[in-house]
Ligand code: IPE
């Protein structure tokens with residue numbers, strides 16, 4: 001029987017409250033003046049995650065859009081299984097928070113954030129396929145190809161990916177069509193051959209092969225880094241931030257992206273499947289090229305701490321307005337799932 005994802009440890013409880021009872025996050029919130037967050041961060045993030053969840057639920061319905069014929073129920077059910085199953089929603093939350101930093105908080109940002117989450121969910125559905133990482137458990141539930149079948153898993157991924165580009169092109173995303181076009185192109189590049197999909201190719205080609213630190217950094221900056229980089233960068237673009245700010249947030253996204261995969265690889269070594277909602281201890285067995293494999297646990301932890309400080313320094317220029325973003329970077333470094 002499939003073990004249910006432990007929502008309490010994940011920080012997302014079954015009422016949708018974020019970071020509730022997560023000791024690491026409690027520590028971050030109280031660990032020093034730089035993390036003394038004045039707003040009620042937990043409630044704020046809970047609200048952000050549940051807004052994303054509600055929007056995804058609304059997007060993934062059987063109501064056809066203009067030019068569509070029908071939405072086959074089985075495919076829709078598989079897409080919903082892959083997208084509405086308790087993910088942390090960190091990428092869309094980063095879009096929302098980066099846009100908020102420059103003063104934009106409306107529904108259009110929300111929509112852009114959902115487009116990115118659809119792509120992330122598609123990447124997980126395909127990543128789990130037998131031809132890729134061959135995983136049976138995701139977010140505490142059977143993976144899409146297990147709950148349905150392989151062909152349906154492939155198609156669910158295809159349809160989540162293409163739907164993302166429909167959503168990002170919609171009017172509310174930005175009043176200027178040129179900005180919507182820019183976001184669409186940037187999202188394509190983050191997800192495609194020179195970004196996530198390319199990184200997944202390099203990841204598979206690197207199994208059981210010796211890879212240098214530089215090569216591993218590159219593959220990780222693509223497979224995981226590209227979408228997180230886009231999350232932060234697009235938030236700034238959506239809010240009409242100046243190019244200097246877009247560059248700064250891009251750099252922040254790159255740091256967060258590297259930290260995120262380092263933490264994922266560390267957790268693959270150290271965490272339980274119950275806490276993670278997915279199998280652990282698989283990377284070494286599959287011969288994955290990871291920095292944890294190259295450096296070991298201790299050096300990886302030190303590097304994560306360094307990245308956390310870098311992220312914080314980078315955001316220092318925004319003062320207390322960036323407190324939430326800094327706390328999120330801290331959560332990524334110290335996360336337990
Ligand atoms: C998992 O991403 C895949 C990686 C890039 C390491 P997340 O840890 O963000 O997965 P969910 O969305 O919360 O399930």
Ligand code: IPE
Nearest residue numbers: 123124127133196223224264
């Ligand atoms: C996946 O990396 C990155 C994606 C583009 C989906 P992993 O293969 O390490 O992610 P998990 O551990 O299965 O979530």
Ligand code: MG
Nearest residue numbers: 127132133203
């Ligand atoms: Mg993988």
Ligand code: MG
Nearest residue numbers: 127128133135
């Ligand atoms: Mg995987």
Ligand code: MG
Nearest residue numbers: 264265268283
């Ligand atoms: Mg992993």
